[in-house]
Amino acid sequence: MLAGYAVHVENSRGRRFPEPPHPYRNDFQRDRDRVIHARAFRRLEAKTQVFTRRNSDHFRNRLTHTLEVSQVSRTIAGALHLNVDLVEALALVHDIGHPPFGHAGEKALDAAMREQGLYFDHNLHALRIVEDFEQRYAAYRGLNLTFEMREGIIKHSRDYSPAEHPELTEYLLDQRPPLEAQLIDLTDEIAYSTADLDDGYESRLLSLEDIRAGVPVFDRFYRDVQEIYPEAPEKLKFNEALKRILNRFVDGLITNTKRRIGQAGILTLDHVRSHPQRLAGFSPEVEAERKQAKSFLYENLYFSKALAGEKDDAERIVTDLFAFWMQDPTALPQNYQEKAEEDSLPRVICDYIAGMTDNFIFEQYERYCGRV
Numbered sequence: 001m002l003a004g005y006a007v008h009v010e011n012s013r014g015r016r017f018p019e020p021p022h023p024y025r026n027d028f029q030r031d032r033d034r035v036i037h038a039r040a041f042r043r044l045e046a047k048t049q050v051f052t053r054r055n056s057d058h059f060r061n062r063l064t065h066t067l068e069v070s071q072v073s074r075t076i077a078g079a080l081h082l083n084v085d086l087v088e089a090l091a092l093v094h095d096i097g098h099p100p101f102g103h104a105g106e107k108a109l110d111a112a113m114r115e116q117g118l119y120f121d122h123n124l125h126a127l128r129i130v131e132d133f134e135q136r137y138a139a140y141r142g143l144n145l146t147f148e149m150r151e152g153i154i155k156h157s158r159d160y161s162p163a164e165h166p167e168l169t170e171y172l173l174d175q176r177p178p179l180e181a182q183l184i185d186l187t188d189e190i191a192y193s194t195a196d197l198d199d200g201y202e203s204r205l206l207s208l209e210d211i212r213a214g215v216p217v218f219d220r221f222y223r224d225v226q227e228i229y230p231e232a233p234e235k236l237k238f239n240e241a242l243k244r245i246l247n248r249f250v251d252g253l254i255t256n257t258k259r260r261i262g263q264a265g266i267l268t269l270d271h272v273r274s275h276p277q278r279l280a281g282f283s284p285e286v287e288a289e290r291k292q293a294k295s296f297l298y299e300n301l302y303f304s305k306a307l308a309g310e311k312d313d314a315e316r317i318v319t320d321l322f323a324f325w326m327q328d329p330t331a332l333p334q335n336y337q338e339k340a341e342e343d344s345l346p347r348v349i350c351d352y353i354a355g356m357t358d359n360f361i362f363e364q365y366e367r368y369c370g371r372v
């Protein structure tokens with residue numbers, strides 16, 4: 001049962017190149033399947049989420065993170081009577097524009113582009129992947145996704161000003177995105193903040209004591225779990241506490257978003273679009289807990305000394321390779337050299353690097369710049 005304010009697939013604004021309906025799958029299900037079959041999606045498996053040189057196959061990579069976001073998003077979308085097919089497709093595509101090496105890679109790529117008077121933005125890059133770089137069909141370039149998918153790729157995590165981005169005019173920048181897209185950034189946060197506590201603990205970069213001291217919501221649940229399972233091994237108590245945080249954040253997002261929808265009298269998708277603020281969000285209480293968890297992770301994991309070496313390597317690799325190809329474009333693969341005749345050289349190098357996996361960029365570095 002879809003709510004009146006959900007995106008109804010039969011009202012989709014459709015694809016750039018119209019296609020006949022499919023006998024078994026609706027348009028958003030087809031979009032989801034196109035994402036799963038995309039090359040950029042498969043590459044997520046070899047891209048950093050938090051850990052680059054993993055000593056263990058247990059830690060998340062960008063693909064398994066993406067699957068967790070999709071799973072959390074579907075639950076929330078179902079509870080809010082939103083379009084689960086669209087939410088799932090948007091969740092699966094949400095990180096497709098990320099370069100190798102997570103945020104360190106992104107930062108270095110953006111810095112290299114800024115020296116050329118340009119910049120790198122992973123949402124805009126994701127749009128170019130699905131519109132242009134993926135080549136699967138004889139009739140057109142890209143995946144020919146529905147409007148709602150492309151709009152969600154652009155608008156799920158931030159607002160782009162119409163004045164600064166005239167090329168995005170068709171995506172209704174003066175309107176809020178549908179709730180299906182609004183959810184993605186929040187479920188992304190729920191998924192990674194709980195998962196990174198888990199991987200941080202499992203990698204021994206975060207101790208139980210540190211987490212209990214730095215993340216009050218964790219400590220509260222851990223105490224509950226200790227009362228129920230005093231004899232259980234520490235890791236299982238840890239898991240139980242983490243599960244309770246995940247449930248609390250998910251429930252907080254569902255309940256508070258429902259409340260806001262009710263209070264604002266939202267009945268249709270047009271109401272969602274024309275509402276002055278985004279409607280999906282946590283209550284202030286849960287939001288405060290989420291922020292505590294997030295800043296704990298920044299201080300103790302993402303910006304930790306233990307990961308600093310990996311991040312420095314990542315930035316150096318991206319920066320040096322970018323500079324190398326700027327100086328010697330003839331070392332680029334033939335198809336990228338041809339692209340550089342139409343597009344600017346820095347943009348072409350940026351696209352090339354952004355598409356790489358961690359493995360591939362390590363290889364390129366050793367080939368052109370020496371040992372890491």
Ligand code: MG
Binds near residue numbers: 094188
């Ligand atoms: Mg993500």
